Amino acid sequence: MLLERGHVMLDPKFLEFLDERYGIKFNDKRLVERAMTHSSFDNEHKELGIGDYERLEFLGDAVLEINISRYLFKKYPELPEGKLTRLRSDIVRTDSFARFAKEINIDKYLLIGKGEEKQGARQRHTLLEDIFEAFNGALYLDQGNEVVNEFLKKVVYPHIDSGEFSEDTDFKTHLQEKLQQSGEVEIDYKVIDEEGPDHDKKFKVELIANGKILSKGLGYSKKHAEQMAAKRALEEL
Amino acid sequence: MLLERGHVMLDPKFLEFLDERYGIKFNDKRLVERAMTHSSFDNEHKELGIGDYERLEFLGDAVLEINISRYLFKKYPELPEGKLTRLRSDIVRTDSFARFAKEINIDKYLLIGKGEEKQGARQRHTLLEDIFEAFNGALYLDQGNEVVNEFLKKVVYPHIDSGEFSEDTDFKTHLQEKLQQSGEVEIDYKVIDEEGPDHDKKFKVELIANGKILSKGLGYSKKHAEQMAAKRALEEL
Structure with a gap:
């Protein structure tokens, strides 16, 4: 050609x-x-x-x-x-x-x-x-x-x-404050899945409060997935 | 009040x-x-x-x-x-x-x-x-x-x-290239004066080529004064 x-x-x-x-x-x-x-x-x-x-x-x-x-x-x-x-x-x-x-x-x-x-x-x-x-x-x-x-x-x-960026709304901090109003709470985030190819990976995390699974979150990074899980937990409280 | x-x-x-x-x-x-x-x-x-x-x-x-x-x-x-x-x-x-x-x-x-x-x-x-x-x-x-x-x-x-900023026009490099077309030239810049209070200082430099003063330049920093001296020398060549 x-x-x-x-x-x-x-x-x-x-x-x-x-x-x-x-x-x-x-x-x-x-x-x-x-x-x-x-x-x-x-x-x-x-x-x-x-x-x-x-x-x-x-x-x-x-x-x-x-x-x-x-x-x-x-x-x-x-x-x-x-x-x-x-x-x-x-x-x-x-x-x-x-x-x-x-x-x-x-x-x-x-x-x-x-x-x-x-x-x-x-x-x-x-x-x-x-x-x-x-x-x-x-x-x-x-x-x-x-x-x-x-x-x-x-x-x-x-x-x-949608709150994907960090100084926007810190859902993790909000959730912690809310949960601790009724006493000490131990909050854990655990990555349970990684999806997609390397260049387009997504992370899935579980939010665990005092040993109980509260919510799950999906995000473009671990941090993002944690924020999304905390956001969902806040909505459901 | x-x-x-x-x-x-x-x-x-x-x-x-x-x-x-x-x-x-x-x-x-x-x-x-x-x-x-x-x-x-x-x-x-x-x-x-x-x-x-x-x-x-x-x-x-x-x-x-x-x-x-x-x-x-x-x-x-x-x-x-x-x-x-x-x-x-x-x-x-x-x-x-x-x-x-x-x-x-x-x-x-x-x-x-x-x-x-x-x-x-x-x-x-x-x-x-x-x-x-x-x-x-x-x-x-x-x-x-x-x-x-x-x-x-x-x-x-x-x-x-006016060419005060560095990647705009590099008068010093231009001058050096121009002067060296007719053989080796030693170019020196010498600060001869500093004017004004600390927060608003101006620098004056002399441009010396092979021992001869070619021009002077005034600037907000030594670098700026050198560029201004080179600019003037180029104009006068």
Whole structure:
């Protein structure tokens, strides 16, 4: 196959998915393609002149930061600065962004070179994080910040609202305080199952109070699963 | 003097200055007052219910980051991500933000408690940085991002354009390359003067090539003064 400069390699299925799921239509398809392209792919197809995601990542990093900051600032009018900062840094972590990246199928449609593909780069969390940032940078340039914010309402903010991040609501501490109102309670969390492949593992934990199983929780990390178990226990008390 | 809740302690001269110099009129004066208030002042005047700058700093930090990132992204369409990132981190440093803070008279008008005042907090760079961020957070909430961007066009971007930051244009390297085109050249930079009080020091350096003084430079740090000397020498070559 002989390809010419300007030929779009990004799978049109990704654009259809963005439109159907999020109502996003890029004006500049080359821009979103660049956001989805690793330098190894660009190097193998220099004749296409795609470029790579790296500069868009620089911009997208700041785009995500302002939107998430504004969301937290307004959602938690009473939270002091220190807790806001800890919560934000828990959200903008590599693993969180990698999860969001997979939620929008970045892992399926990103473009990488053959060598990187063999080494499993497609599932590497740092790469997925970078491309999630670059994608938001491209969306910002193409459609402006309010479209980015609408997109984040579907992809990021629901995870904040569900209490997945640490300074949001500390369900474990709440539960402990509640249970100890009626005397000493010994609370244990035990991992009872790990599901899924390494790059997409989920943890299941049991919450045990004074030897009795109170609830179970499923999460993207042990800590997250423990919080989810404590949350459920609180709901059931 | 008996003061009531809601009484504004921020000097109206600061608001006049913002209007005259930058065309900025805050709708919510309590908001800009809070941005200018250290917790020590709030604690001494609890009855006024001012609050302090800290949450606004959390927001303003991200506001500055996105605007400066966008400016750099557009100004340097060829600069790779690594250099953009280094340049951005050189701009968002404590000392740079403290300088910008003084440029808009934050040091004159900020509100701090008596104990902090005695300890010289008014000139502390970390405090000036924080309040500069908080001020931008307040401006963002009160007037929106485009007004912030217009403000930064007057207060921050000119410093970027003048080459004060390191990955922008490295005048020292350029000069060395240029001078060495006609053989080996020994280049020295010598600090010949330091002006101003500790919190607002300026450095003067001489640029000496093969024993001959080529130019002088004045800057906010030794590195900055050296860059300015090299810049001038390049202009004169």
